[in-house]
Amino acid sequence: MDVRAQLVMVFNLDKCIGCHACSLSCKNIWTDRKGAEYMWWNNVETKPGVGYPKKWEDQEEFKGGWVADGHNLRLKAMGKGPTLLNMFFQPNMPKLEDYYEPFDFDYGNLYGAKGGDDQPVAEAFSQITGEKMAHIKAGPNWDDDLSGSQVYASADVNLEDKKIIEQYSTMFMQYLPRICNHCANPACVASCPSRAIYKRGEDGVVLVDQEVCKGWRFCTSACPYKKVYFNWNSGKAEKCIFCFPRTETGQCNACAHSCVGRIRYVGVLLYDAEKVEQALLKPDNQLVEAHRGVILDPRDEAVREGARKNGVPEQWLEAAEKSPVYALIKEFELALPLHPEFRTMPMAYYIPSLSPVLTSGGELHELVEHGTIPTREALRAPIGYLASLFGGGNRDVVAAALEKLIALRIHMRAKNLNQPTDEASLGKAGLDEAGAKRLYRLFTIGGYNERNIIPPQQREELDSHTRKGASGFGILKKTGRGKR
Numbered sequence: 001m002d003v004r005a006q007l008v009m010v011f012n013l014d015k016c017i018g019c020h021a022c023s024l025s026c027k028n029i030w031t032d033r034k035g036a037e038y039m040w041w042n043n044v045e046t047k048p049g050v051g052y053p054k055k056w057e058d059q060e061e062f063k064g065g066w067v068a069d070g071h072n073l074r075l076k077a078m079g080k081g082p083t084l085l086n087m088f089f090q091p092n093m094p095k096l097e098d099y100y101e102p103f104d105f106d107y108g109n110l111y112g113a114k115g116g117d118d119q120p121v122a123e124a125f126s127q128i129t130g131e132k133m134a135h136i137k138a139g140p141n142w143d144d145d146l147s148g149s150q151v152y153a154s155a156d157v158n159l160e161d162k163k164i165i166e167q168y169s170t171m172f173m174q175y176l177p178r179i180c181n182h183c184a185n186p187a188c189v190a191s192c193p194s195r196a197i198y199k200r201g202e203d204g205v206v207l208v209d210q211e212v213c214k215g216w217r218f219c220t221s222a223c224p225y226k227k228v229y230f231n232w233n234s235g236k237a238e239k240c241i242f243c244f245p246r247t248e249t250g251q252c253n254a255c256a257h258s259c260v261g262r263i264r265y266v267g268v269l270l271y272d273a274e275k276v277e278q279a280l281l282k283p284d285n286q287l288v289e290a291h292r293g294v295i296l297d298p299r300d301e302a303v304r305e306g307a308r309k310n311g312v313p314e315q316w317l318e319a320a321e322k323s324p325v326y327a328l329i330k331e332f333e334l335a336l337p338l339h340p341e342f343r344t345m346p347m348a349y350y351i352p353s354l355s356p357v358l359t360s361g362g363e364l365h366e367l368v369e370h371g372t373i374p375t376r377e378a379l380r381a382p383i384g385y386l387a388s389l390f391g392g393g394n395r396d397v398v399a400a401a402l403e404k405l406i407a408l409r410i411h412m413r414a415k416n417l418n419q420p421t422d423e424a425s426l427g428k429a430g431l432d433e434a435g436a437k438r439l440y441r442l443f444t445i446g447g448y449n450e451r452n453i454i455p456p457q458q459r460e461e462l463d464s465h466t467r468k469g470a471s472g473f474g475i476l477k478k479t480g481r482g483k484r
């Protein structure tokens with residue numbers, strides 16, 4: 001057992017209102033600079049949709065992530081041959097138009113224009129070339145709230161039945177906030193020929209050393225989530241840093257702090273690095289279970305001892321015990337990995353959305369009122385669609401999470417209205433009274449300190465752990481990549 005500690009974020013998609021406060025707080029702090037204008041380390045996509053950059057989920061096109069090749073994992077786009085051939089040209093990179101050409105408006109003209117017959121306007125100009133842009137062709141949220149859905153939503157790779165979004169009676173929509181997943185098996189780290197990108201031992205955060213980066217852009221190509229960006233001004237790769245200057249002092253990430261819907265949970269997970277590679281060799285539809293198998297119980301004394309041996313501080317073990325993310329991912333099996341079939345083992349997890357509340361059998365709240373649990377087939381967002389996003393195609397793991405959420409709603413509604421509760425239905429969905437109470441608190445009235453349990457770091461004491469832990473696990477250990 002090789003116990004590692006990681007800071008992990010969970011997103012409760014039922015509560016995301018698509019306000020983009022998270023994206024804006026991130027942009028204001030980290031990417032409001034030259035060369036980074038087009039970067040959104042945190043972005044919020046409307047699903048179905050193509051996202052940002054467009055069609056990032058299509059690995060036939062972008063060739064990101066890993067593939068299971070017999071008893072080994074290999075980067076989809078790389079072997080020795082392609083690595084050398086691609087040194088000066090990355091054929092699978094998204095192009096600028098797949099993101100968008102960043103623009104601003106010439107507000108000065110509103111005040112400084114010479115007098116004339118026409119009302120002065122603030123024309124758009126490119127933040128890259130400085131040239132005026134007569135026609136803006138795209139933005140980071142071009143398909144927000146299903147705008148242009150005939151073009152964008154129908155190109156969503158997760159959507160089997162395109163007809164479903166062509167008529168209002170069957171249309172569905174939900175939001176998908178995304179950050180770098182700070183994966184346990186990061187393709188970006190393994191692909192970097194300069195070893196500039198690394199996963200740090202003390203909290204699992206994946207960072208780019210700006211001094212070492214040579215701008216080869218293998219990381220951008222290899223990341224299947226397209227969460228490493230190329231700064232055209234500095235010539236270096238940049239990515240989400242999980243707000244480490246904040247988390248090191250025990251504060252949660254800016255995106256989580258500003259989240260209007262309070263959908264985000266941040267906490268510690270302990271996992272067994274020795275099991276990562278074997279877990280990722282499982283077939284797609286077994287990957288969610290495989291992820292769960294790698295996560296360790298922080299109350300198990302053998303796990304705690306293993307963690308101590310690897311230099312995990314006591315304060316982190318205490319935080320792991322109380323961790324909201326451990327509860328949501330492992331204990332309640334509600335939070336699922338985004339596209340586990342990319343095999344990077346993402347360390348950000350999503351509670352799939354029940355919304356929109358309409359089902360083909362009637363409105364959800366009406367069904368709940370009558371104590372009816374809609375069947376998985378009756379939910380408006382097709383279960384196959386959610387399984388493609390969060391289950392590696394496994395419908396059962398997604399359905400089990402949704403059934404738990406519905407049972408919780410029915411139970412808490414009955415309690416709040418002083419109506420009789422049905423323990424049997426709760427039990428059928430895998431919950432009990434205590435579990436329902438705990439989840440209800442986490443989802444509703446739980447405050448900042450319950451949603452975010454982040455132990456501060458004392459870097460001077462963590463030094464040995466940092467060096468020892470330096471992401472030398474599994475496949476990265478073999479390639480020697482990821483060590484810093």
Ligand code: SF4
Nearest residue numbers: 180181183187188223
């Ligand atoms: S999502 Fe994973 S592979 Fe992509 S940049 Fe983040 S750590 Fe690397």
Ligand code: SF4
Nearest residue numbers: 016019020022259261
């Ligand atoms: S701030 Fe929260 S609720 Fe608003 S879009 Fe971001 S994740 Fe969703």
